[in-house]
Amino acid sequence: MQGAKGERFHVPKRRDAVQNHEKLLAAARAVIAERGIDAPLEEIARRADVGIATLYRNFASRDELVQALFERSMDEVDILLSEIGGEATAWQSLVNFMDRLGMWLLADPAMPTIVTRIGIIDPDRRPAMRFTGAMTAIVEQAQADGDLRDDVTSIDIVLLATMLGSIGRYGDEYVTQWRRQLDIVLDGLRPADAARVALAAGPVDLDSYHRMLRRSPAQA
Template sequence: MSSATSTRRDARRNHERLLTEARRLFAERGIDAPLDELATRAGVGAGTVYRHFPNRDALVRELYEAGIEMFHELEHELVATETGWQAIELFLDRLSAWVAETPYLPALMHRMSQIEPDHRPGMEFEGVLEQIVNRAIDEGALRPGVTGVDLNVLVNMLGSLGQFGGAALPLRPRQLQVVLDGLRARPDSVPLPGPGIEFADFHEVAHNQKPGVTVGSI
């Protein structure tokens, strides 16, 4: 193995270690936690941190983009499910777990709206959400009137358990089942009151929230 190859491998390993420790540090202390502490946790020098992330905004951007990539991976799974209802279950379960385990997400999203106000990658997922919603409604599994934005709001509600600390995370599967039962189509379902909001409007609200408010749809 050449020294150049070894150096690149070490750099990739350090990069991934920094991202892993940044997630843990931000979950504990917020996205303004000292980057010197990140270096200590990752077992590298401060210079290494700044070689990978010239400033805090660069680190925030990469964590945000990693979330977007996770959405893209999930999108393929949603489309591949056998039924629309299975896609609904998968979306709510996977995303609410992520939001619950990422308590710094609201602050991350707010910071991104300041770094790059016109960056709106979350809008890419409007189509696939409406697709799985319409599919589940057509199957007779999902109550009529539910929208993709409704699913996002429910993700946030379930994910808000993460704001209470790790001890609350085991409650999420129970609350998820309550939510799923409320989404099922039944002959005696009461029509949903009022119109839902547009996806773009929800995206705007989610990214311009005040830090500390749990809204986690990217």
């Protein structure tokens, strides 16, 4: 839009338009977590309590919606990474990173499928670089301190935290296992002569494990 003298100025979105945008992102996260990346867009609109036309006014295609979800998640990652590194030791920073990343994934079980689709939409995107770049110095310092195995890389740390966080796709019943599995992994990352810690929770029972295996993430 132009002013009286022809200068251009930005017209802010109406409040309801901003609210609809945010409701659609929140609904898309929930529906994708439940039904997968190809979940019906009509269901996302219904969950957001808007019409399908409103969805398409905000996101011209499914891929555009997925990209918006991905960018929002990367903003959250940047906040997470900015809060890592101030601990007393590099090992404590590493533990804090794995804990925070895993909990973030538990809270957003749609994220793994979103990242997979981004790899198809834009093969040149390398989101893991955000994590590995931040963790390299921490890993090297923890190894220099004698607190971390010498053969572990920053990619290992990111991969392990991602694997553990993915348990959230199977429902709340398994989220309680996060701390126990993290403790086991952390012990494995320690040098051979390091002290072992008590595990945070009891093991999952066989019946619960079988239920998890029988259900897909969408069913959970």
